[in-house]
Amino acid sequence: MASSTLSAPVMQKGIHGWNPCARISSNARVNSHRTLNCPLSMSTVRKPLFFRAHPSSINPPHVSASQRYSLDTKKFPVSCAGKFQLDDVIESQQFDTDILNGIFEVAFEMEKIEKNSPGSNILKGYLMATLFYEPSTRTRLSFESAMKRLGGEVLTTENAREFSSAAKGETLEDTIRTVEGYSDIIILRHFEGGAAKRAASTATIPVINAGDGPGQHPTQALLDVYTIKREIGRLDGISLGLVGDLANGRTVRSLAYLIAKYKKVKIYFVAPDVVKMKDDIKDYLTSMGVEWEESSDLLEVASKCDVVYQTRIQKERFGERIDLYEAARGKYIVDKKVLDVLPKHAVIMHPLPRLDEITVDVDGDPRAAYFRQAKNGLYIRMALLKLLLLGW
DSSP states (O other): OOOOOBOOSEEEEETTEEEEEEEEOOTTTOOTTOOBOOOOOOSOOOOOSSEEOOOOOOOOOOOOTTGGGGOOGGGSOOOBTTBOEEOOBOOGGGOOHHHHHHHHHHHHHHHHHHHHSSOOOTTTTOEEEEEESSOOSHHHHHHHHHHHHTTOEEEEESOTTTSSGGGGTOOHHHHHHHHTTTOSEEEEEESSTTHHHHHHHHOSSOEEEEEETTSOOHHHHHHHHHHHHHHHSOSTTOEEEEESOTTTOHHHHHHHHHHTTSTTOEEEEEOOGGGOOOHHHHHHHHHTTOEEEEESOHHHHHTTOSEEEEOOOOGGGSTTOHHHHHHHTTSSOBOHHHHHHSOTTOEEEOOSOOSSSBOGGGTTSTTBOHHHHHHHHHHHHHHHHHHHHHOO
């Protein structure tokens, strides 16, 4: 077979996944300096929902620009040099430890780019659309910073629920079909659980879930696990205390799914009764052989943990039941008393924003890792953008 190198910024996505080497021609956005040297196998491979890993590396036949529009992409496994190729990032369950290690390796390389140079141009010519139907500071800005630091450009709407056609009644699916015509990747935050999965099944470009209601926040979980690895030095055998709003917190749900991939992990749940961890997470952890325990004693749990992961009580999830919110808020606070019992090697993490659940006098302790954690979000999101748009 003759080898062919194809270059254009828009991937083609079929029912079963991306074909990163057969790329849709767009005269307005083709840059001759951007090429993707990824051999394809012609065998048919089914994939998990949001990524594919396949070792084949047979070169494809020549494919003309016009033919790329009609390719049956389910015949093309998306593997580059034996590495996995991400399609979308929707939920923590889509990853295994090999894929996580690969993402973390790329994230570490992104740290070097950010710290030791003015930036990179590997995503020059690519456009990222951020569709945020809920408020965000760290997630939206870190994604936009990540894209710009890699040379790409950003199309953004900060409050899509109010300042987009959603206010006129447009469906999410119609919005996605429209926005994908202007961009190469979509970052979506939505107030409804499952919205990201709906968007991914509609879109023909990559979609990243930046939080969907009380559902999941997989990129936060990725940066959390990356932070634990950087701070503690290991992921197997850790003890993790999840504290605060465990019923509504998509961050803790995603983190529980992800940390369950590792060996001999112990998880403690510390939460007010009204926001205890839901049974689906407990059942999942049990099915994965992860030991877990519920406790009402934060000091006792903190004395046993490598990581105390604090979260705020989410007022916006309580609706009109402000009485329940007030009853839950302030019950578990990380303060100097917690620091006194926390092991010297341990760290305190928080997805932010915080209210009063971590007192400000904790910030000066070297075990307070939450601002380093937020910074790690930049590296993880740089890595994901690179992997989704360019592969390996």
